[in-house]
Amino acid sequence: MEVNGYRSDGVGAAVAMVNAWTGEQGAAPDVASARGVLAPFSFLVDDLDESALEPLVEWSGQLRAFFEITDLEAAVAHVNVLLARVEVRPRLVDHGHGLHLHHAPSGVPFVQRIRINTAMGLANLVADYGVGRSGVCAAVGCARVFADTSRNGRKRYCSDACANRANVAAHRARRRASAPGG
Template sequence: MDVNGYRSDGVGASVAMVNFWTVDHAGADAPAPTVEQVRELLAPFSFLVQDARAAHVPLLAAWAAELRGVFEAADLEEAVDRGNALLAQITVNPRLVDHGYGLHVHYAPSGVPFVDRARINSAMGIANLLAEYGIDRSGVCAADACERVYADTSRNGRRRYCSEACANRANVAAHRARKRAATGSQGD
């Protein structure tokens, strides 16, 4: 039972970081993200974002590029290799804590810099995702021309798009293509 959300926060943060740095702020003409944008990006995932510093931004961008490799993996073996490469770069010192949210496990040692906490939680989230679901519930969006990634930890595990908007566009395009094909075959 996942009572503290670290697993889902790590997965969600991984998806957010990959999409933020490798899609939204990728390319030479993209403006460099600010520390305020990084704080806003990671706040929903239970990070103590007030500890983020401007010096962490390029380090997190490089980490996001490494995380992306797990989502792009062609098979489970490649994803595991990439996940293990992420795990090899972190130091985990799990400990039980209770600071008002009930007893739970923290992966990061006390007092580590923000960037290390982000790396530890995202690597552990990805490792748990792979261990629990393999690669069947994560990847690059199935919509044409979309490069964003997704991870599906829902009960049914059917997600293949980064967002409802991409899923809707793909469904509408498929519907129109079927309609054109049906209309074209009737004229023969």
């Protein structure tokens, strides 16, 4: 799957926000940590201030609900709810990075830009690939989420570390089961 620009930034930001700010291991952000979570996804984080923190955490909870859905119809309905909360006014721009699409005009508040890009990213993910490319990590005890943007679309874990732990545990279980007296 070739995902670039706003698509990957929106999907990646959604995953990062959910994993950083929701669930058992989620933590309420301060401005610096919130900027750190979102900067890798091409957002102009200098606009992020204290007033954005609570709305971002609230939005992250709504994004988490998407990743927990396994039924396509329910996922479509949830994404449509997210999309209804944003005002998308697309336009083509070139500000030194080549011609590309912006989902909102200049001057839209930071939180609204995050909502627009994450909602649009998830909408594109579902439209192109259904719900099989996103979810909650399959590792026992892990509640982090993932979105698979790889070519083969077989990701089921939030990270290589969780995948490796699960594979090692499965290997050890098979060895115990095949051992004499096992």
